[in-house]
Amino acid sequence: MSNKTLFDKIWDTHVVKKIQDGPSVLYIDRHFIHEVTSPQAFKGLEKRGLPVFRPKQVVATADHNVPTLHQELPIKEELSRIQVQTLKDNCAKFGIELYGLGHPFQGIVHVIGPELGVTQPGCTYVCGDSHTSTHGAFGSIAFGIGTSEVEMVLATQCLLQSKPKLMRINVDGTLGKGVTSKDIVLYILSQISASGATGYAVEFAGSAIRALSMEARMTICNMSIEMGARCGMIAPDETTFTYVKGRKFAPQGAEWDKKLAEWKTLFSDEDAVFDKEYNFKAEDIEPMITYGTNPGMGIGVTGHVPELSEIKSGDLPAFEKSIQYMGLAAGEHILGHPVDYVFIGSCTNSRIEDLRQVAAFVKGKQKAEGVTCWVVPGSKQVEAQAKEEGIDKILEAAGFQLRQPGCSACLGMNEDKIPAGKYCISTSNRNFEGRQGPNARTMLASPLMAAAAAVTGKVCDVRELV
Amino acid sequence: MSKAINHIKSTVVPLNLENIDTDQIIPARFLKATSREGFGENLFRDWRFENNDPDQPKKDFVLNNPIYAGKILVAAKNFGCGSSREHAAWAIKDYGFDVVVSSFFADIFKNNALNNFLVPVTVSEGFLQKIFEQVEKDPKSEISVSVEDQTITIEATGEKESFDINHYKKDCLINGFDDIDYLLNMREEIGAFEQARG
Ligand code: SF4
Numbered sequence: 001m002s003n004k005t006l007f008d009k010i011w012d013t014h015v016v017k018k019i020q021d022g023p024s025v026l027y028i029d030r031h032f033i034h035e036v037t038s039p040q041a042f043k044g045l046e047k048r049g050l051p052v053f054r055p056k057q058v059v060a061t062a063d064h065n066v067p068t069l070h071q072e073l074p075i076k077e078e079l080s081r082i083q084v085q086t087l088k089d090n091c092a093k094f095g096i097e098l099y100g101l102g103h104p105f106q107g108i109v110h111v112i113g114p115e116l117g118v119t120q121p122g123c124t125y126v127c128g129d130s131h132t133s134t135h136g137a138f139g140s141i142a143f144g145i146g147t148s149e150v151e152m153v154l155a156t157q158c159l160l161q162s163k164p165k166l167m168r169i170n171v172d173g174t175l176g177k178g179v180t181s182k183d184i185v186l187y188i189l190s191q192i193s194a195s196g197a198t199g200y201a202v203e204f205a206g207s208a209i210r211a212l213s214m215e216a217r218m219t220i221c222n223m224s225i226e227m228g229a230r231c232g233m234i235a236p237d238e239t240t241f242t243y244v245k246g247r248k249f250a251p252q253g254a255e256w257d258k259k260l261a262e263w264k265t266l267f268s269d270e271d272a273v274f275d276k277e278y279n280f281k282a283e284d285i286e287p288m289i290t291y292g293t294n295p296g297m298g299i300g301v302t303g304h305v306p307e308l309s310e311i312k313s314g315d316l317p318a319f320e321k322s323i324q325y326m327g328l329a330a331g332e333h334i335l336g337h338p339v340d341y342v343f344i345g346s347c348t349n350s351r352i353e354d355l356r357q358v359a360a361f362v363k364g365k366q367k368a369e370g371v372t373c374w375v376v377p378g379s380k381q382v383e384a385q386a387k388e389e390g391i392d393k394i395l396e397a398a399g400f401q402l403r404q405p406g407c408s409a410c411l412g413m414n415e416d417k418i419p420a421g422k423y424c425i426s427t428s429n430r431n432f433e434g435r436q437g438p439n440a441r442t443m444l445a446s447p448l449m450a451a452a453a454a455v456t457g458k459v460c461d462v463r464e465l466v
Numbered sequence: 467m468s469k470a471i472n473h474i475k476s477t478v479v480p481l482n483l484e485n486i487d488t489d490q491i492i493p494a495r496f497l498k499a500t501s502r503e504g505f506g507e508n509l510f511r512d513w514r515f516e517n518n519d520p521d522q523p524k525k526d527f528v529l530n531n532p533i534y535a536g537k538i539l540v541a542a543k544n545f546g547c548g549s550s551r552e553h554a555a556w557a558i559k560d561y562g563f564d565v566v567v568s569s570f571f572a573d574i575f576k577n578n579a580l581n582n583f584l585v586p587v588t589v590s591e592g593f594l595q596k597i598f599e600q601v602e603k604d605p606k607s608e609i610s611v612s613v614e615d616q617t618i619t620i621e622a623t624g625e626k627e628s629f630d631i632n633h634y635k636k637d638c639l640i641n642g643f644d645d646i647d648y649l650l651n652m653r654e655e656i657g658a659f660e661q662a663r664g
Contacts, residue, residue, distance in 0.1 A: 037552070149577065
């Protein structure tokens with residue numbers, strides 16, 4: 001009888017060779033690249049006089065540096081413009097398909113892969129970006145790599161990887177009203193900490209996970225890196241197959257049937273053993289919000305910032321530094337805390353389902369005075385769909401700004417930055433110091449919680465409003 | 467110039483904070499270069515300088531304290547979490563460090579460090595505290611690290627601990643080999659693997 005995990009099944013079919021006492025040579029099916037972490041890799045190839053080994057297996061887009069207003073104009077910031085141009089030049093030179101600025105498929109790399117059907121079950125994906133874990137939602141092994149590794153994959157379509165330990169996190173039960181997949185992942189993070197899964201590949205399972213849409217599953221796998229996980233994954237099922245079917249690069253006809261039969265074998269066998277396992281109940285999860293400067297510092301919205309006495313002595317310096325940065329006090333309640341900015345976007349929550357949820361909530365409402373609200377779709381396709389459904393009109397009427405696709409205020413690299421000292425409730429994945437701009441104060445939450453904060457001007461319990 | 471690295475003996479820079487993420491090591495706005503050089507200037511940029519101004523060093527930050535210097539950076543647990551940016555490893559190496567010691571490293575950072583011949587040394591929580599105490603007592607204290615023997619030693623007290631590193635990576639560090647050299651030699655095998663998978 002087989003007792004393999006989902007991870008094992010995929011890993012085993014991608015090992016080209018195992019080095020004795022060392023890592024394995026792992027074959028990579030698809031490699032996503034973007035403008036920030038690829039230039040030095042291409043330079044490396046050039047120095048060695050190498051071509052890209054399998055250019056057809058590389059997909060490129062520009063996302064981190066792009067402005068989210070007036071994308072038709074040249075990028076103002078010189079260094080950003082050079083980086084985006086360098087990507088363009090490298091793709092042309094090495095024969096790589098680029099969905100760059102102006103292309104109807106452009107968008108955040110982790111949004112476009114799934115939406116184009118490039119992301120499929122049973123495959124291996126890498127990208128010079130830690131949130132590559134997002135693609136694991138389809139039942140694949142997908143992880144972020146550094147630029148030296150980008151160069152290796154460009155040169156050989158392979159990487160040297162040691163097999164991680166395996167963890168399963170089960171979430172069973174039914175989510176309450178106003179509680180979403182973002183809350184699940186922030187809750188797990190608050191329980192196991194920002195390093196709780198370091199060294200592990202994590203499979204998310206259980207009835208509450210099964211019940212989620214593909215978009216919602218991506219949100220969870222996206223943030224598995226925030227627990228330190230090497231990758232996050234969810235076994236594919238009908239929800240997955242339905243999502244993939246018919247997309248641009250999805251298999252078709254007889255090829256589809258063959259793939260589907262393969263994909264149906266991708267689950268952890270009943271006797272599969274994990275190195276570590278956690279169990280959580282969906283009913284215990286409230287809408288979540290973070291108060292600190294790592295994503296593990298989250299609480300249920302009715303909770304309070306921990307008291308000093310609740311923190312282990314070794315953790316005190318980091319905790320105190322963190323809440324000082326956030327301008328919060330130990331023991332303080334977050335509910336009712338004023339917000340200045342609302343950012344709905346990033347590869348965590350910028351898919352069409354997120355925008356629909358936000359639009360349904362704000363329809364007929366107005367944003368609070370003094371709050372700046374940005375909604376940034378994850379891709380050109382999401383943007384087009386939103387317009388088709390009239391979501392843009394609803395958001396505009398409510399005083400939100402619908403911008404153009406890109407990473408935007410998720411990281412302080414492009415023009416969209418949160419000013420120093422301001423509070424931003426953000427649907428992105430990281431609340432690190434300075435992440436959204438020098439001295440910006442980030443509170444992570446779900447799109448619904450962010451929308452609720454936009455209309456009330458403060459952190460509120462979305463359950464009372466839906 | 468050989469990249470090989472094996473025995474390092476040096477004073478250390480102590481940074482006793484947990485969960486130091488790569489956004490602190492090198493903030494995103496400094497990732498716009500298209501070459502690997504020069505990132506050391508912006509290492510810990512927002513902790514190092516007031517108002518984002520290199521002429522206003524923050525006095526209380528350890529890199530600005532002339533008492534501390536050396537090739538070894540020592541930090542508390544979960545060092546290098548967050549973004550996969552290799553620029554973090556480049557910045558630390560470019561600044562002049564050859565070793566980072568912590569009780570726990572984020573995965574991607576560890577790989578990135580190894581690929582840049584920056585040695586990540588994982589020690590026990592107890593040993594880490596001993597290093598911090600020793601350096602606090604005497605900032606001139608030296609630590610030595612041997613990749614070959616897989617040991618780290620506090621010179622003043624002779625206390626020693628061994629650390630893990632896989633055999634393959636150890637060879638790479640000591641001999642100055644890159645993963646890419648290894649993989650390039652495998653291209654035929656990789657082609658055959660592709661054929662076999664159909
Ligand atoms: S949206 Fe944010 S987390 Fe996602 S790829 Fe862009 S910068 Fe990274």
